[in-house]
Amino acid sequence: MVNKKLIIANWKMHPDSESEAVLLAKRTEKAASKSKNEVVIAPPFPFIKSIKSHVSRVKLGAQDVSLELQDAHTGEVSAEMLKDAGVEYVIIGHSDCRALGETDEMINKKIQATLKAGLKPILCVGEHTRETRDKRQGIRKAKDFVREQLKNDLKGVSILINKKSPRRSASSPRKSALLIAYEPIWAISTNKNAQPDKPEDSLEMIKFIKNFLLVTCHLSHAAVLYGGSVTSKNAKSFLQYKEIDGALVGGASLNANEFGKIIQST
Ligand code: PGA
Numbered sequence: 001m002v003n004k005k006l007i008i009a010n011w012k013m014h015p016d017s018e019s020e021a022v023l024l025a026k027r028t029e030k031a032a033s034k035s036k037n038e039v040v041i042a043p044p045f046p047f048i049k050s051i052k053s054h055v056s057r058v059k060l061g062a063q064d065v066s067l068e069l070q071d072a073h074t075g076e077v078s079a080e081m082l083k084d085a086g087v088e089y090v091i092i093g094h095s096d097c098r099a100l101g102e103t104d105e106m107i108n109k110k111i112q113a114t115l116k117a118g119l120k121p122i123l124c125v126g127e128h129t130r131e132t133r134d135k136r137q138g139i140r141k142a143k144d145f146v147r148e149q150l151k152n153d154l155k156g157v158s159i160l161i162n163k164k165s166p167r168r169s170a171s172s173p174r175k176s177a178l179l180i181a182y183e184p185i186w187a188i189s190t191n192k193n194a195q196p197d198k199p200e201d202s203l204e205m206i207k208f209i210k211n212f213l214l215v216t217c218h219l220s221h222a223a224v225l226y227g228g229s230v231t232s233k234n235a236k237s238f239l240q241y242k243e244i245d246g247a248l249v250g251g252a253s254l255n256a257n258e259f260g261k262i263i264q265s266t
Contacts, residue, residue, distance in 0.1 A: 005239050006173035006223060006246030007263050008040040008061060008122065008181075009253030010091060021047040022054055024256055029055045031260030037246075038174045039263055040089050041253075045077055052086040059174075061089035061122070064097060067109035069116065079117035090114045091248075093153060094124045095185045104152035111153065111178075115160050120176070122248070124227070125149040125209070126183040133184060133201065143208050146182070150212055158217040173223035173245040180213070180224045181248040182206055187228025189251045196229040199237040199244075206243055232261035239266045 009028065015021055021043055032039035042061035043051055052060055066076035082090060092114065093107040107123070114121045125146050127133055132141040161177045173179065182205050187197050206224045213219040226238045227248030238244050253259045 003242055003266075004173065005037045005244075005266055006040065006179070006225065007037055007259075008042060008089070008091075008225065008246065008248045009259060010061075010063065010094070010227075010248055010250045011041065011043045011253060012063070012096070012250060013044060014254055018047055018050055022050055024254070025051040025058065026054055027256030028253075028259060028263075029058045031256065031263050032057045034260075035263045037263055037266065042089065042091055048082075048085045048087060059089065060085075060087045061091060062087045063091050063094070065090045065092065065110050065114055065119075067106050067113055069113055079113045079119055083117045083119055087119060089120045089122055089179070091122045091124065091181075093149075095126065095183060095188060096190075104149065107153045108155050108157070111157055112160060115157070115177070120179060122179040122181055122225075123150075123153055124181045124183050124248070125153070126185050126187075126228070128185050130184075130186045133186075133197075139201070139204065142184070142205065146205065146209065147212060150180075150209065151216070154217055158219050161219060173225075176221050176223040176245075178219065178222045179245075180209055180222060181227045182209060182224060183227035183248060189229045194229050196231075196234050196238075197226070199226075199234075199241070202226045202238060203241050203243060206241075210243065230262060232258050232265065235262040235265040 040059045040061045042063050062082045066078050092110045111121045127142040127145040213222045223245035225246040230247045230249045231252045
């Protein structure tokens with residue numbers, strides 16, 4: 001079985017114009033076509049439709065979604081609208097959004113809305129400080145933190161998934177109905193002194209997440225990715241492990257050469 005990885009570009013609030021976005025998407029498409037790995041771009045909302053008409057190998061993601069399904073909600077974008085625009089994946093619970101006040105309850109509703117529309121949520125989880133992750137202080141603290149996030153964010157979600165797709169093949173991360181991105185907040189490049197996690201530590205956490213999903217949520221087919229300062233220099237050190245199903249890439253996805261190397265690193 002080919003161990004395909006899922007590499008997701010989280011462009012955040014970049015670039016500034018549609019023409020730059022389309023150019024970057026075209027270059028990403030070219031790099032993706034030379035790789036067996038699956039590639040997703042999550043651009044800002046206004047660029048989704050125009051990018052969609054220029055890519056086929058690359059799939060589209062959104063960076064957020066409304067927790068409301070429909071009706072009068074100023075400034076909101078529903079899961080159905082995203083689906084109509086050609087989106088397949090939705091990043092939910094990113095630490096940037098949690099920092100602005102997004103709660104576990106809101107995240108849970110967003111996941112449910114996303115699944116109801118037939119889209120795949122990418123739930124971001126991860127602890128705040130390097131100290132809680134330090135083995136000397138006990139990796140337990142970090143695991144407790146992530147377990148709590150998973151428990152609250154995924155309330156009622158497994159029933160929804162298992163009803164819709166009871167026996168999915170796990171042969172490819174793209175076939176997973178739910179994805180988790182383990183992103184320790186201190187490792188995300190916009191944070192001061194950010195450094196990528198140690199691959200072996202991420203591996204331990206990702207195994208822990210998979211075990212939680214299996215034992216508590218009865219989900220055997222959820223893909224789990226690593227995110228936080230992934231670059232072409234370190235991508236392979238994470239993706240070499242069969243348990244790490246892919247990467248969520250921020251800063252490095254804005255440079256097509258650099259992102260191309262990440263896509264082609266395994
Ligand atoms: P980074 O961002 O790769 O720039 O660290 C990852 C993310 O925030 O999703």
